[in-house]
Amino acid sequence: MDSFSSPSSGSSPKFSTDDIMSQLRTQLEQAYAEEFLETVRGKCFDKCITKPGSSLSGSESSCISRCVDRYIEATGIIGKALFNQR
């Protein structure tokens, strides 16, 4: 146990402000991505899979693709609407 302490510092590793902020931003981005994914799954399931069959039909698959694109677009429209107010 004595080999852990060094004569010069004798304390736990120090993290810089940059390290802390960098980790925070990475974790926030991951959390946002997961939340976004979960939301899109829910919305597109509701819109596109109205009567679940024994496999995904071609029209269900294309609906899902369009749905994801539209939802991303909607996010952009809302963002702009909030920050380009009259």
Add this chain to the structure above:
Amino acid sequence: MDPSSMNSPELQNLLAQEKQKAMISEMISKLTSACWDKCITGSPGSKFSSSEANCLTNCAQRYMDMSLIIMKRLQQ
């Protein structure tokens, strides 16, 4: 000053900024979800109709108007 101190003003300031950004992100996320439900009633197309796009914009702005009314009301 100890650069790893959680009490450093620099860190607190950066954290406050990130908190602000996170709150805005959350607002956009919730509004997009609510306005999608209100405005995109049919099956998603390969682009938004102008009425769908306008509805989304209106939805966000009316929400902000409403928010102001609510705050004023609560302050009375």
